[in-house]
Amino acid sequence: MSMNYALLKKAVPEGKLAHFLLFHGSGAEERYRAVLDLALVLNCRGDGEKPCGHCPACKKILSGNHPDIHMVKPFKASIGIEQVLTFQSKIYRKTYEGGFRVCLMEEADKLTLPAANALLKITEEPPENTVIILSTSNAEGVIGTLRSRAQTVYFSPPNEGEWKDEIEVFRLSGGDPDLARLIQGYGYQQVRNWIEKYLKLIYSGDFLELFKLFPLEKQEILLLLQVLAHTLKGMVAAKKISPQFLYEIGAAIEMIRRQANSRLVLEVLAIKHIRLGGTEIG
Numbered sequence: 001m002s003m004n005y006a007l008l009k010k011a012v013p014e015g016k017l018a019h020f021l022l023f024h025g026s027g028a029e030e031r032y033r034a035v036l037d038l039a040l041v042l043n044c045r046g047d048g049e050k051p052c053g054h055c056p057a058c059k060k061i062l063s064g065n066h067p068d069i070h071m072v073k074p075f076k077a078s079i080g081i082e083q084v085l086t087f088q089s090k091i092y093r094k095t096y097e098g099g100f101r102v103c104l105m106e107e108a109d110k111l112t113l114p115a116a117n118a119l120l121k122i123t124e125e126p127p128e129n130t131v132i133i134l135s136t137s138n139a140e141g142v143i144g145t146l147r148s149r150a151q152t153v154y155f156s157p158p159n160e161g162e163w164k165d166e167i168e169v170f171r172l173s174g175g176d177p178d179l180a181r182l183i184q185g186y187g188y189q190q191v192r193n194w195i196e197k198y199l200k201l202i203y204s205g206d207f208l209e210l211f212k213l214f215p216l217e218k219q220e221i222l223l224l225l226q227v228l229a230h231t232l233k234g235m236v237a238a239k240k241i242s243p244q245f246l247y248e249i250g251a252a253i254e255m256i257r258r259q260a261n262s263r264l265v266l267e268v269l270a271i272k273h274i275r276l277g278g279t280e281i282g
């Protein structure tokens with residue numbers, strides 16, 4: 001059963017917080033902020049409403065120096081067994097501050113099978129006063145045995161109003177906060193420019209236009225493709241292009257992530273794009 005964060009927080013004062021959680025939805029930063037908030041609520045020693053934000057525990061958490069807060073993220077492409085074993089060796093110790101240990105595993109869909117199994121064992125014999133939180137934008141990618149064991153907490157994406165200054169970025173991202181932040185990183189105009197060059201190639205059938213897109217780095221092509229998928233959703237809805245093309249974009253992204261030659265992938269995709277329609281402007 002899935003719940004939202006507000007509901008989860010209510011379980012804290014009642015001492016009913018589940019010890020193993022799966023945070024998904026919205027963006028990585030929104031989920032990270034919720035983990036921080038939960039750590040504060042669980043450890044705040046202030047009087048009155050919690051978190052107070054200025055007791056020693058709150059201060060340590062906010063400055064990233066609290067010894068009972070553990071953050072794990074993939075070293076490389078995945079979270080391997082060594083990372084989980086290192087994590088394990090830390091969390092069965094006494095808590096330094098006698099407080100509540102909060103452990104976050106980011107990009108939990110990148111746990112390898114042996115790592116997921118090691119983590120599963122930990123959740124079967126959880127250390128005291130500890131909550132382990134998996135965070136992911138792809139809950140389906142988390143190994144099933146782990147997923148079924150965790151209490152899932154869904155975060156709704158922010159709405160347009162929350163991006164008022166950068167509403168164009170938000171729209172270009174299709175409302176995906178992770179993608180919106182990537183676009184901000186490269187600059188809105190830059191990303192629009194790539195999309196326009198790509199579409200010009202499709203509309204004109206002139207493959208020389210493709211060369212104008214380069215030198216694009218792998219990460220830039222990945223971003224271009226993700227934004228392209230959102231840009232074309234309207235055309236799919238208007239039946240100007242086959243919905244299969246969105247699937248093709250997804251497949252292209254996967255191939256590039258698996259180290260295929262990104263330039264070649266983009267060329268093949270453009271050929272499919274022209275074949276599947278979407279060459280009318282509008």
Ligand SMILES: [Zn+2]
Pocket residue numbers: 043044045046051052053054055056057058059
């Ligand atoms: Zn406090």
